[in-house]
Amino acid sequence: MRAESNGKHISGAERLVPIDQLEVVAAEMVQRALRHSRGRAEQINISVEEIAPAALQFGCLLDLHNNQVQSWQQGRELAKEMLVNCTVNRKVAELAIKLLADGAAPNGQSMRGAMLIDADSGQRLEADLTRGVRASRMDLSADALLQLRSLLAVHGLDNAHVIEALTLATKVVHAPTVVAEFCWSDDPDYLAGYVASVKTGYQRISWLKPMGEERGGRVFFVRSSKERLGYLVAWLERQPYLINRVGQINPPRFWEEI
Ligand code: WAQ
Ligand code: MG
Numbered sequence: 001m002r003a004e005s006n007g008k009h010i011s012g013a014e015r016l017v018p019i020d021q022l023e024v025v026a027a028e029m030v031q032r033a034l035r036h037s038r039g040r041a042e043q044i045n046i047s048v049e050e051i052a053p054a055a056l057q058f059g060c061l062l063d064l065h066n067n068q069v070q071s072w073q074q075g076r077e078l079a080k081e082m083l084v085n086c087t088v089n090r091k092v093a094e095l096a097i098k099l100l101a102d103g104a105a106p107n108g109q110s111m112r113g114a115m116l117i118d119a120d121s122g123q124r125l126e127a128d129l130t131r132g133v134r135a136s137r138m139d140l141s142a143d144a145l146l147q148l149r150s151l152l153a154v155h156g157l158d159n160a161h162v163i164e165a166l167t168l169a170t171k172v173v174h175a176p177t178v179v180a181e182f183c184w185s186d187d188p189d190y191l192a193g194y195v196a197s198v199k200t201g202y203q204r205i206s207w208l209k210p211m212g213e214e215r216g217g218r219v220f221f222v223r224s225s226k227e228r229l230g231y232l233v234a235w236l237e238r239q240p241y242l243i244n245r246v247g248q249i250n251p252p253r254f255w256e257e258i
Helices: 017-036 072-085 090-104 142-154 161-175 226-238
Strands: 002-005 008-013 043-045 056-061 064-068 116-119 138-140 179-183 193-199 201-205 217-222 241-246
Touching: 008 017, 017 043, 017 116, 043 142, 056 161, 072 090, 072 179, 072 193, 090 116, 090 179, 090 217, 116 226, 138 142, 138 161, 142 161, 142 241, 161 179, 161 193, 161 241, 217 226
Parallel strands: 056 241, 064 201, 116 217, 138 241
Antiparallel strands: 002 008, 002 043, 179 193, 179 217, 193 201
């Protein structure tokens, strides 16, 4: 589902569900587009496609680490160090933070999808700077979702932002040639984000932008030849990926201990 108002991106969401749940899930998507903190959608696109069960790839959810910072400035510093730790060039990590902060689309707003950035050179590789690359066709199995929600509830994290971001990040970091992902929300009242990689898991950062800020987005850092980029984008956008195992949800770490 993709919703917009006046050309501004409002909300997007992806699901992978058994066909008998299609009507309920489609209705949930419409509701979500109409009651979003970014505003009410004027245009809602829902696209549905059948997927052969044999095409599914299965995965295990990334472990979640919850890093509590005391300001968004501290959050961005932490994100930078985490990206460097994931082998992203320091200058490139700084550039990515600036792009998200300034609004990465050419009109200075949030993009609909993610930037693709070369981890060494900082070059932007996505073909369309407004749309970006949209990770799609990923979801949790019904069992994995139930299990995850009860684990998250213990830490006060059982909300749709966390569940959807963990799901998306798990698919994205398992894509060929992706080094790390960095994200903060475009919802004005949701201030958290994360750095994720296969090695470090999902490193949640509690505060990455000022309250009320609508500019947010995602960066997929890659180390790929030009020839393989097409394959990467096709995999991110089209490979069905069902997460049927849940990782660890760790207790919060505070700034002093990080
Ligand atoms: N593929 C690529 N990029 C996307 C996708 C997608 N499927 N969906 C959204 N984006 C981009 C787009 O630029 C949005 O503006 C931006 O990401 C943010 O999307 O507490 O809520 O759905 O652990 O606002 C992360 C922290 C919350 C969760 C992320 O993102 C937590 C969030 P949003
Ligand atoms: Mg949003």
